[in-house]
Amino acid sequence: MANVQTILDQKGTTVFSITPEDTLAHALLKLTEHKIGALLVLNEQGDIKGIISERDIIRHFSHKLEHLNTASVLVKEVMTVGVTCIKPEQTLDECLQLMTAGRFRHLPVLVDDKVVGMISIGDVVKAALEERDFQIGELEHYITNAY
Numbered sequence: 624m625a626n627v628q629t630i631l632d633q634k635g636t637t638v639f640s641i642t643p644e645d646t647l648a649h650a651l652l653k654l655t656e657h658k659i660g661a662l663l664v665l666n667e668q669g670d671i672k673g674i675i676s677e678r679d680i681i682r683h684f685s686h687k688l689e690h691l692n693t694a695s696v697l698v699k700e701v702m703t704v705g706v707t708c709i710k711p712e713q714t715l716d717e718c719l720q721l722m723t724a725g726r727f728r729h730l731p732v733l734v735d736d737k738v739v740g741m742i743s744i745g746d747v748v749k750a751a752l753e754e755r756d757f758q759i760g761e762l763e764h765y766i767t768n769a770y
Contacts, residue, residue, distance in 0.1 A: 625754045627718065627732055627742060628711035633750075636740040638731070640665045643672050643699035647683075650675055650698055661729040663741060664702045671731060671738065673702035708733045709742075715754070718747045 640663040641650050653662055654677060661676035675698050683701045707721055708731045718730060722744050732740040 625715055625750050626711065627709055627713050627715075627730075627740075630742050630746045630750050631711060631732060631740045634740070634742070634746055638663055638738055638741050640738075641675065641698055642666065643697065643702065645698045647680060647693040647696045647698065647701060651680065651693055660743065661741075663706075663731055663738065664698055665738070669738065671706050671708070673699070673704045674706050674727075674729060674731070675702040676727075676729065679703055703727075706731060710734065711739070715747050715751045718742065719744075719751070722747070 639653060639657050639659055641653060643664055643666065650662055654660070661674055663671060664673040664675055666672050679701050683696070707725055707727070709718060709721070711732055711734060721730065722728060728744045730742050731738055732742060
């Protein structure tokens with residue numbers, strides 16, 4: 624059965640991050656450059672301080688349309704704190720439940736309080752579909768060879 628480690632084995636463990644003191648301009652540049660939807664916000668010791676997503680940025684500016692200067696706003700003013708994290712052995716179903724209940728799309732993966740990866744809802748759905756297709760193939764093989 625597939626789990627978070629299965630996703631990391633396929634996707635890799637690269638995590639794009641930013642510091643709380645960086646500007647939104649820098650965050651937007653990194654999001655665009657890496658074609659991703661969220662950055663983990665880490666302090667200098669590598670501890671998670673938050674996460675900043677495209678949604679966070681849009682929400683911030685939707686209330687302050689007159690202040691669209693991304694160079695003057697710091698990541699720590701916009702980021703989401705209290706980040707939900709997971710472990711590599713957690714199942715895809717657990718991830719989907721957490722993401723659905725929390726209404727977020729990214730989960731950092733921790734081992735011994737160290738960040739070892741980050742997965743998105745797209746990664747989880749892709750892995751779940753691949754697992755379902757494999758199971759269907761196995762059942763079809765069993766049925767056709769049973770008779």
